[in-house]
Amino acid sequence: MADEIKKEEKRKVYYIFSPFLRIFHWIMVVSITVLFITGLLITTPYLTYSAEPTTSWMSLDWIRNIHFLFAYIFTASFILRIYGFIINRGDRLFPHFWKGYFYKNSIEVAMHYMFLKFEHKPFLRNPLARGAYAMIYVLVAIEIVTGFGIYYMTDTSSIGGMAFGWVVPFLGSEYMAHLIHHYVAWGIVLSALGHIYMVIRAEFMEGEGEVSSMFAGTKMLHHEPFDAGHLDGSLK
Amino acid sequence: MKERESLWDHYLKKGMSRRSFVKGCVALTSLMGLSTDMVGKVVEAAEKTPLPVVVWIHGHECTGCDESFIRSGSPLTSDLVLNEIALEYDHLLSAGCGEPFEAHLDATIQKYYGKYILAVEGATTTKDGGVYCMSGGHTFSHLLKKASAGACAVVAYGSCAAYGGIQAAKPNPTASSGIGSFVSGKPVVNVPGCPPIPEVMTGVIMHLALFGQLPPLDSEGRPKQFYGNRIHDTCYRRPFFDAGMFAETFDDKGAKAGWCLYKLGCRGPETYNSCGNLRWFQGMSYPIQSGAPCIGCSNKHFWDEDPLLERMPKYAPVGNVDKIGAVAAGAMAVGVAAHAVVSIAQKNMKEAKELENKKE
Numbered sequence: 001m002a003d004e005i006k007k008e009e010k011r012k013v014y015y016i017f018s019p020f021l022r023i024f025h026w027i028m029v030v031s032i033t034v035l036f037i038t039g040l041l042i043t044t045p046y047l048t049y050s051a052e053p054t055t056s057w058m059s060l061d062w063i064r065n066i067h068f069l070f071a072y073i074f075t076a077s078f079i080l081r082i083y084g085f086i087i088n089r090g091d092r093l094f095p096h097f098w099k100g101y102f103y104k105n106s107i108e109v110a111m112h113y114m115f116l117k118f119e120h121k122p123f124l125r126n127p128l129a130r131g132a133y134a135m136i137y138v139l140v141a142i143e144i145v146t147g148f149g150i151y152y153m154t155d156t157s158s159i160g161g162m163a164f165g166w167v168v169p170f171l172g173s174e175y176m177a178h179l180i181h182h183y184v185a186w187g188i189v190l191s192a193l194g195h196i197y198m199v200i201r202a203e204f205m206e207g208e209g210e211v212s213s214m215f216a217g218t219k220m221l222h223h224e225p226f227d228a229g230h231l232d233g234s235l236k
Numbered sequence: 237m238k239e240r241e242s243l244w245d246h247y248l249k250k251g252m253s254r255r256s257f258v259k260g261c262v263a264l265t266s267l268m269g270l271s272t273d274m275v276g277k278v279v280e281a282a283e284k285t286p287l288p289v290v291v292w293i294h295g296h297e298c299t300g301c302d303e304s305f306i307r308s309g310s311p312l313t314s315d316l317v318l319n320e321i322a323l324e325y326d327h328l329l330s331a332g333c334g335e336p337f338e339a340h341l342d343a344t345i346q347k348y349y350g351k352y353i354l355a356v357e358g359a360t361t362t363k364d365g366g367v368y369c370m371s372g373g374h375t376f377s378h379l380l381k382k383a384s385a386g387a388c389a390v391v392a393y394g395s396c397a398a399y400g401g402i403q404a405a406k407p408n409p410t411a412s413s414g415i416g417s418f419v420s421g422k423p424v425v426n427v428p429g430c431p432p433i434p435e436v437m438t439g440v441i442m443h444l445a446l447f448g449q450l451p452p453l454d455s456e457g458r459p460k461q462f463y464g465n466r467i468h469d470t471c472y473r474r475p476f477f478d479a480g481m482f483a484e485t486f487d488d489k490g491a492k493a494g495w496c497l498y499k500l501g502c503r504g505p506e507t508y509n510s511c512g513n514l515r516w517f518q519g520m521s522y523p524i525q526s527g528a529p530c531i532g533c534s535n536k537h538f539w540d541e542d543p544l545l546e547r548m549p550k551y552a553p554v555g556n557v558d559k560i561g562a563v564a565a566g567a568m569a570v571g572v573a574a575h576a577v578v579s580i581a582q583k584n585m586k587e588a589k590e591l592e593n594k595k596e
Contacts, residue, residue, distance in 0.1 A: 204580075
């Protein structure tokens with residue numbers, strides 16, 4: 001067989017993502033998609049001029065309930081994320097802001113993405129991506145806080161009302177909470193588009209299992225990655 | 237304390253029956269937003285508690301709250317003012333004026349120090365020493381400090397007293413603000429609204445009068461029994477919202493049929509008030525019932541949340557956010573495609589170079 005079709009080479013397989021992180025990730029994908037679509041429909045409801053409400057199968061009431069249901073599912077799925085974080089080093093993606101190499105490596109990756117460098121050194125989880133994920137979690141946290149802040153105002157004496165009752169007064173008005181919730185939703189979706197592109201691009205450029213890692217949990221690298229020591233704790 | 241009578245004393249003096257007294261107490265219970273098993277306590281309080289002394293002052297405002305207040309149907313404002321509270325001083329309703337009137341304020345504050353209820357309408361102005369709102373030769377903030385020092389509780393009537401109101405709208409040239417920071421240490425009940433519902437105004441003061449304590453307040457200091465529900469959640473047009481039936485313009489089929497005004501900018505989903513359940517003027521109507529979307533007049537900053545007839549996505553400080561988002565997503569797709577093309581080119585270059593190196 002020709003060399004182009006089949007070649008033998010040495011690769012190392014790294015187990016990175018626990019099943020908990022992977023399940024969380026896919027719950028997040030579904031939730032964000034559903035939450036974004038239902039959110040847009042709540043903001044700008046379509047009209048049902050033609051149908052009587054008794055005959056239309058989907059009402060704004062249902063759309064809101066679906067939005068709330070997926071908000072709860074998404075929030076609850078963080079239990080998986082946190083459990084994975086505790087048991088598996090590979091799930092710990094927080095960018096190492098306090099380390100010098102974080103900035104050095106981030107700049108290197110950014111320069112490669114701006115075509116100023118031919119390549120960046122290999123990473124299991126590159127520092128720029130980790131920084132971006134941290135930002136996504138901040139956006140998601142804002143969504144959760146503003147969302148429940150608005151939601152629980154119907155019953156301020158409940159546990160949720162006591163936990164999130166400060167949000168609307170803190171932001172000044174409930175409309176402000178709606179605005180922020182809506183803006184940040186767009187921020188998350190735009191970031192997700194960027195994320196999808198970057199992942200597919202990495203798979204295309206390196207062919208080291210970037211896409212499949214979120215199914216299988218492993219990546220297969222030709223080179224020795226800089227941050228392999230993160231997995232066993234040897235990189236301080 | 238015999239100098240101040242209770243409600244029951246008042247009934248006795250007027251020769252009214254015990255039966256009508258109890259009936260009055262039942263009415264009071266419901267207008268204060270309490271459940272009927274509280275009737276016993278209300279009767280007890282009305283028998284024993286002396287009628288509260290109220291001092292009512294007006295700041296930077298339009299007196300619209302009074303216009304609302306005097307239209308209270310249960311209790312009738314005349315009943316409340318003449319029989320149920322001892323209104324010692326009121327800028328608007330008092331017959332007296334001039335120096336004797338101001339002297340009476342000082343005398344009232346001294347005589348009932350620590351016992352009277354201070355009702356405040358209108359914002360305070362803070363710019364240039366507060367000269368933009370004067371009362372009795374002093375700034376209103378001076379009067380507010382003086383009157384609140386001896387008050388047992390302060391009721392902030394209207395969005396002005398609670399949050400600053402219309403005159404606090406950008407750019408707020410007089411630096412108007414709510415009264416909260418001028419009555420330090422005193423418990424404040426916020427009764428926002430532009431104006432508040434008359435029965436809410438009388439209900440709050442009756443609660444203070446009969447129980448001698450503040451009604452349960454939410455995180456913004458508003459009485460929960462009147463501000464615990466969104467107008468949206470109590471609106472009689474809510475079923476149209478749930479079914480997805482909306483008026484899109486003020487003269488379309490939906491508007492005529494009385495469908496939901498959400499798409500016409502209704503602020504009901506963000507507004508906490510009793511318009512939906514109490515309604516106005518003995519349950520006659522309220523803005524949404526008469527076909528006008530709620531403007532959220534009991535909300536902090538509602539005056540700056542214009543245009544009031546637009547909701548998101550069109551309402552937004554930066555324009556239609558959904559259009560901006562869609563354009564951003566489109567721009568991103570173009571950028572991504574360009575980046576992908578360059579990435580492929582770069583990869584090919586790199587591979588060609590590696591191949592060359594191998595050959596050498």
